[in-house]
Amino acid sequence: xxxxxxxxxxxxxxxxxxxxxxxxxxxxxxxxxxxxxxxxxxxxxxxxxxxxxxxxxxxxxxxxxxxxxxxxxxxxxxxxxxxxxxxxxxxxxxxxxxxxxxxxxxxxxxxxxxxxxxxxxxxxxxxxxxxxxxxxxxxxxxxxxxxxxxxxxxxxxxxxxxxxxxxxxxxxxxxxxxxxxxxxxxxxxxxxxxxxxxxxxxxxxxxxxxxxxxxxxxxxxxxxxxxxxxxxx
Numbered sequence: 737x738x739x740x741x742x743x744x745x746x747x748x749x750x751x752x753x754x755x756x757x758x759x760x761x762x763x764x765x766x767x768x769x770x771x772x773x774x775x776x777x778x779x780x781x782x783x784x785x786x787x788x789x790x791x792x793x794x795x796x797x798x799x800x801x802x803x804x805x806x807x808x809x810x811x812x813x814x815x816x817x818x819x820x821x822x823x824x825x826x827x828x829x830x831x832x833x834x835x836x837x838x839x840x841x842x843x844x845x846x847x848x849x850x851x852x853x854x855x856x857x858x859x860x861x862x863x864x865x866x867x868x869x870x871x872x873x874x875x876x877x878x879x880x881x882x883x884x885x886x887x888x889x890x891x892x893x894x895x896x897x898x899x900x901x902x903x904x905x906x907x908x909x910x911x912x913x914x915x916x917x918x919x920x921x922x923x924x925x926x927x928x929x930x931x932x933x934x935x936x937x938x939x940x941x942x943x944x945x946x947x948x949x950x951x952x953x954x955x956x957x958x959x960x961x962x963x964x965x966x967x968x969x
Contacts (some may be wrong), residue, residue, distance in 0.1 A: 771884035771903045775927065778935040782875040787812040787962035790819070790864075796951045797824060803860035803945055805829060805955075810951050815873070816966035817864035837889070842969050851969040860945065862915055865921035873913040874938065874955065881905035881925050892928075892936070899931040907940070913952075916944040919946050934960055 769777075782788070795846040802825050809819010813817040816837040822829060835851070841863055841956040842851045857862055867873040876908070886900035904926050912919035923942030930936055 751851075753779060771905075773884050774886075774901070774929055774933075775878040775881065775903060777933040778929045779870075779878045779969055780925070781933045781960070782935050782957070783870040785813070785960045787959075787964055788957050789959040789962060790817075790867075791956040791958075792923075792953060794841075794953050798945075798948045798951065801945055801948055804862075807864065808835075808862075809834070809864070810869040810959075810962055810964045810966075811869065812966055814966065815865045817863070817867035817868070818964065818966045821861055821864065823859040823861055826849060834864060836863055836870040837966050839863075839865075840968065849952070851951065855870075856890075856918060858916075860916070862917070867915070874915075874957075875935070876914065876929065876937065877907060877911055877925065877940075878935070880911035881907050881927075885927055886924075888927075893930070898936075900928050900936060901931075903927045903929065907942075909942070912940065912942065912944070917941070917942050918946050920946075 751832050757961050771955070772809045787810055790807065790809060792804070794805060797803055804821065804823055804946070806822040807819060809817055811817045814837060818832045818835050819833075819950055822831050826844065832846070835842045840942050841854050841856050843854045844850070845852055858950065864939055870876065875883045882905055884905040886905055889901045890899045892898050904924070907923040907925045909922065912923050921943050926939040927935060928937040937958055938955050939952060940955075941950060943950055946955070965967055
């Protein structure tokens with residue numbers, strides 16, 4: 737009789753132990769690491785990947801201001817980029833096919849045939865290939881961020897299988913200039929990092945363009961390890 741009473745208690749204890757273990761293993765990218773350590777790992781992961789799919793958008797480019805609205809494509813370690821960018825220029829907002837490789841940016845401009853060499857700075861946009869550089873690209877913003885704090889954990893990715901953790905901090909305009917050359921003042925930054933150390937999203941808010949209000953760019957990263965041979969057109 738004593739054995740039959742002990743068995744349910746033992747089963748219950750095992751269930752509780754397994755549940756506690758599962759919860760403690762679901763801490764995500766934070767765990768016992770500091771925010772600085774997590775972002776350092778995310779930078780290393782980004783800098784070592786062969787390629788990554790990038791999306792960028794803003795919903796609040798001030799009316800009448802010329803600048804970058806969006807982008808989508810693949811960046812590689814070459815560094816190189818192939819995709820499209822959307823800019824507001826001379827009253828138009830075209831989606832422009834872009835290839836950036838070997839320090840040259842090629843574009844299929846509206847109302848023209850073939851590919852042309854362009855200076856993306858004339859359109860308020862960066863060289864997208866340069867944004868893959870460890871020294872001047874997206875990942876360079878991570879160690880430049882101060883006042884870091886860990887935020888909430890959420891589920892995301894395919895079928896919500898990934899544990900994602902948010903980190904917030906402050907960026908100086910001098911760091912953001914590599915993204916938008918006219919950036920000034922301090923910027924609010926929010927980074928979302930997966931439990932395996934991948935930077936999945938960054939949200940930057942501040943004054944990107946002269947004589948304009950604060951606005952936000954959201955940049956997403958996915959498909960780490962992508963391989964794509966990008967060559968001049």
